Amino acid sequence: MSSSTSPADLVILGGGSGGYAAALRATELGLSVVLIEKDKVGGTCLHRGCIPTKALLHSGEIADYAREGEQFGVKTSLAGIDMDGVNAYKDGVVSKMWKGLQGLIKAHKIEYVEGEGRLVSPTAVQVGDRTYEGRHVLLATGSYARSLPGIEIDGTRVITSDHALQLDRVPTSVIVLGGGVIGCEFASVWKSFGADVTIVEALPHLVPLEDESSSKLLERAFRRRKIEFSLGSRVSGVGTTDNGVRVDLENGKNYEAELVLVAVGRGPVSQGLGYEEAGVAMERGYVLVDEYCQTNVPTISAVGDLIPTLQLAHVGFGEGILVAERLAGLPVVPIDYAGVPRVTYSDPEVASVGLTEAQAREKYGEVETATYDLAGNGRAQILKTAGAAKIIRQANGGPVLGIHMVGARVGDLVAEAQLIYNWEALPEEVAQLIHPHPTLSEAVGEAALVLAGKPLHAHG
Numbered sequence: 001m002s003s004s005t006s007p008a009d010l011v012i013l014g015g016g017s018g019g020y021a022a023a024l025r026a027t028e029l030g031l032s033v034v035l036i037e038k039d040k041v042g043g044t045c046l047h048r049g050c051i052p053t054k055a056l057l058h059s060g061e062i063a064d065y066a067r068e069g070e071q072f073g074v075k076t077s078l079a080g081i082d083m084d085g086v087n088a089y090k091d092g093v094v095s096k097m098w099k100g101l102q103g104l105i106k107a108h109k110i111e112y113v114e115g116e117g118r119l120v121s122p123t124a125v126q127v128g129d130r131t132y133e134g135r136h137v138l139l140a141t142g143s144y145a146r147s148l149p150g151i152e153i154d155g156t157r158v159i160t161s162d163h164a165l166q167l168d169r170v171p172t173s174v175i176v177l178g179g180g181v182i183g184c185e186f187a188s189v190w191k192s193f194g195a196d197v198t199i200v201e202a203l204p205h206l207v208p209l210e211d212e213s214s215s216k217l218l219e220r221a222f223r224r225r226k227i228e229f230s231l232g233s234r235v236s237g238v239g240t241t242d243n244g245v246r247v248d249l250e251n252g253k254n255y256e257a258e259l260v261l262v263a264v265g266r267g268p269v270s271q272g273l274g275y276e277e278a279g280v281a282m283e284r285g286y287v288l289v290d291e292y293c294q295t296n297v298p299t300i301s302a303v304g305d306l307i308p309t310l311q312l313a314h315v316g317f318g319e320g321i322l323v324a325e326r327l328a329g330l331p332v333v334p335i336d337y338a339g340v341p342r343v344t345y346s347d348p349e350v351a352s353v354g355l356t357e358a359q360a361r362e363k364y365g366e367v368e369t370a371t372y373d374l375a376g377n378g379r380a381q382i383l384k385t386a387g388a389a390k391i392i393r394q395a396n397g398g399p400v401l402g403i404h405m406v407g408a409r410v411g412d413l414v415a416e417a418q419l420i421y422n423w424e425a426l427p428e429e430v431a432q433l434i435h436p437h438p439t440l441s442e443a444v445g446e447a448a449l450v451l452a453g454k455p456l457h458a459h460g
């Protein structure tokens with residue numbers, strides 16, 4: 001077994017969003033970095049997550065436009081979905097970004113190691129017969145698609161998002177287990193492609209982590225799109241039939257379809273990687289960290305889906321940057337996770353930042369809310385989208401505590417919402433800002449005008 005000559009400043013295990021962001025920032029700050037990745041740099045987000053799903057959703061949007069052109073006076077019709085063409089487009093986007101990322105890694109002079117690593121001490125990772133020593137180690141091995149007890153993923157009829165992204169056909173019918181972000185995004189795209197879709201969610205609402213008002217608006221929109229869903233429903237079994245699958249629910253109902261997508265959450269990739277042996281504190285497979293992403297072992301940090309924070313690529317980026325800056329001796333501030341924007345890219349989109357109304361009431365007692373219905377927004381009418389922007393503020397003149405939006409393209413509005421929440425703006429200050437007309441962003445301005453006591457286009 002050989003060892004690298006002198007220890008690097010930082011050895012990173014896992015080249016996904018969290019790991020590569022730390023590598024880029026650390027080298028920018030003059031640290032020497034070894035980045036170990038067993039598959040492809042970019043990880044889940046680039047190869048099996050954010051980017052390919054959003055490409056599929058964009059193809060779905062184009063299919064809907066083709067189908068609905070007449071509504072806008074344009075004679076179009078949907079001749080069909082060519083999945084080879086869709087996949088070529090999606091894979092083209094991914095490979096272009098992958099190439100760009102590989103170029104960045106090279107340009108930053110990061111020592112990139114291809115292979116499966118294992119933590120062998122608080123300062124070393126082994127890959128094959130080589131050991132990479134570091135003054136510090138960052139664990140960033142990410143997450144995998146979980147299943148439910150008794151449900152076996154066979155990759156053909158019972159699939160996860162990994163398989164769904166590789167499908168070479170549009171299924172005639174799909175049951176989606178889990179009405180969270182990933183489940184709703186796939187339900188949306190398959191419906192756009194022409195499949196019959198049923199979502200089964202154990203909790204009382206779709207996107208259950210969102211403000212209840214957003215969940216209800218999404219449910220209304222999905223109902224209109226004829227996406228079926230069964231809420232508060234627990235699965236008792238999944239079996240195969242002659243032509244597909246059958247899902248039995250505890251309430252006695254059952255559904256049959258060609259495919260079932262299991263989208264019930266993601267678990268940390270941490271088993272058998274030497275973390276516990278190195279003394280790293282863990283819980284349910286997640287690596288535990290303090291607010292600076294440091295574990296109980298001073299030389300070891302962890303970021304991304306491996307730690308029990310929001311499982312989002314931009315959270316991984318933020319945590320990776322925080323670790324790199326801390327190790328380089330820069331002053332760092334803990335991440336306010338409530339201030340991280342969240343987007344579900346279904347049709348319609350759901351976007352939010354800050355606290356839900358229930359969380360705000362629990363934390364602050366009295367709050368005030370204003371909801372601006374997109375029915376009053378010119379751009380929304382042009383796009384023929386329904387939804388709303390809701391702002392929650394602390395009572396008695398307090399700042400904005402949360403912003404929740406549903407509608408086409410509201411994911412793009414969350415950048416403004418993020419500034420409002422994170423700068424603890426008062427609705428009166430937001431009301432002072434003139435929003436461009438006609439844009440969807442006016443809905444945020446209008447909700448702020450309501451809270452500031454000077455509504456413009458608001459009814460009642």
Ligand SMILES: Cc1cc2nc3c(=O)[nH]c(=O)nc-3n(C[C@H](O)[C@H](O)[C@H](O)COP(=O)(O)OP(=O)(O)OC[C@H]3O[C@@H](n4cnc5c(N)ncnc54)[C@H](O)[C@@H]3O)c2cc1C
Binds near residue numbers: 013037039273
């Ligand atoms: C279908 C889907 C859609 C998503 N959409 C979005 C979205 O729109 N927006 C968003 O913000 N987030 C989205 N996410 C979540 C996002 O992809 C993750 O939060 C993000 O990828 C987490 O980054 P990470 O670095 O922690 O882990 P990962 O990206 O999973 O990277 C971990 C890396 O570690 C490597 N690795 C693991 N073990 C080893 C080992 N022993 N040795 C060497 N390498 C190893 C893996 O190969 C992998 O490349 C989505 C996820 C999925 C599944």
